[in-house]
Amino acid sequence: xxxxxxxxKARIALAGPSGAGKTLTGLKLLYALTGAxxxxxxxxxxxxxxxxxxxADKYAANLGLPGVGEMTPDEAGGYGFAKVSxxxxxxxxxxxxxxxxxxxxxxxxxxDSLSHYWFGPGGMLELVDQFARLHGGRSMDGWRDARPVERxxxxxxMAFPGHVVVCxxxxxxxxxxxxxxxxxxxxxxxxxxxxxxxxxxxxxxxGDIDMEHYLRVTKSRCDGLADRVFHKPGYELAGEITDWLxxxxxxxxxxxxxxxxxxxxxxxxAILWQRAQRLGKTQRMRSAFNARGAEIAAARSxxxxxxxxxSADEARVQAGAA
Numbered sequence: 001x002x003x004x005x006x007x008x009k010a011r012i013a014l015a016g017p018s019g020a021g022k023t024l025t026g027l028k029l030l031y032a033l034t035g036a037x038x039x040x041x042x043x044x045x046x047x048x049x050x051x052x053x054x055x056a057d058k059y060a061a062n063l064g065l066p067g068v069g070e071m072t073p074d075e076a077g078g079y080g081f082a083k084v085s086x087x088x089x090x091x092x093x094x095x096x097x098x099x100x101x102x103x104x105x106x107x108x109x110x111x112d113s114l115s116h117y118w119f120g121p122g123g124m125l126e127l128v129d130q131f132a133r134l135h136g137g138r139s140m141d142g143w144r145d146a147r148p149v150e151r152x153x154x155x156x157x158m159a160f161p162g163h164v165v166v167c168x169x170x171x172x173x174x175x176x177x178x179x180x181x182x183x184x185x186x187x188x189x190x191x192x193x194x195x196x197x198x199x200x201x202x203x204x205x206x207g208d209i210d211m212e213h214y215l216r217v218t219k220s221r222c223d224g225l226a227d228r229v230f231h232k233p234g235y236e237l238a239g240e241i242t243d244w245l246x247x248x249x250x251x252x253x254x255x256x257x258x259x260x261x262x263x264x265x266x267x268x269x270a271i272l273w274q275r276a277q278r279l280g281k282t283q284r285m286r287s288a289f290n291a292r293g294a295e296i297a298a299a300r301s302x303x304x305x306x307x308x309x310x311s312a313d314e315a316r317v318q319a320g321a322a
Contacts, residue, residue: 005248010163010241013114013200015170015193016209022167023052023112024059025209025233027079030108032238033163040069042080046108047101049094050085051116082106089120090127091153098156102284107162115169117153118195124150154202159282168193170208205241207233256285260292269293 010033014022034045039061050056061068061078073079084097094117101109117123124146132142157164170193178184200206206219215233220226222244230237254275263269273289276282
């Protein structure tokens, strides 16, 4: 098929040390991207996963103020958003939160911060240790068992049917290098996010924010934003992102019932699943895909064993019961 530019939803990652302004920047971007004007708009449009000990509350509007729902964030002195505050950071629970936000019809999702699902209690590193102990302490086997969990939460983020902003903590990294005099010395590698290497490739836009609140775009699929620097970014940056996302054809509607019925193999389902991912439909379509996969597997099991007519009827009954 000819490649066609289609409209899309934002996939943004913001990295920086504590106090750099990641949370406020993310809220400003999502308000602009979703067209939210009032505090009530934000409550209905932004699903917020807060892993930072309820620090997002510092940016929330006082809902006890008369008429606060009709105020803008500037008038109310804070933003409106719907929030959940997990105390453990199992990536499998993150997938559940993302599914709930999608089923709730929220057009935007923010995770602050995604780093906790890497190093926090119950996070990826802890899961690897748990899996490794099941294999006699072998770290490689622990990673082998944990990788599907990691892929699942990244897939859920990318498949969310709305805009996504994630924040990641970053810290100074160092490395021992050999100097010109042959002695070892410590060299600074710069600020790097607390997250697995290469995660930034999943996002359309990645920005590093420093303590002076300058955001430097370090990765962008939008040529016009590459290597740009924004001070206290907000509506200006969101406007440019919106223009880029809206520059395309509307995604074509898919008759999913007809498409699933036409799928006759696991390979067909895999191709269709990739399309559902690109359209942000996987949360709502997962049960239908699983059901069709079971039907295909049952049909294949009947085809692989030569049966006479009586045993074939019995096998079909057993397959239907299964």
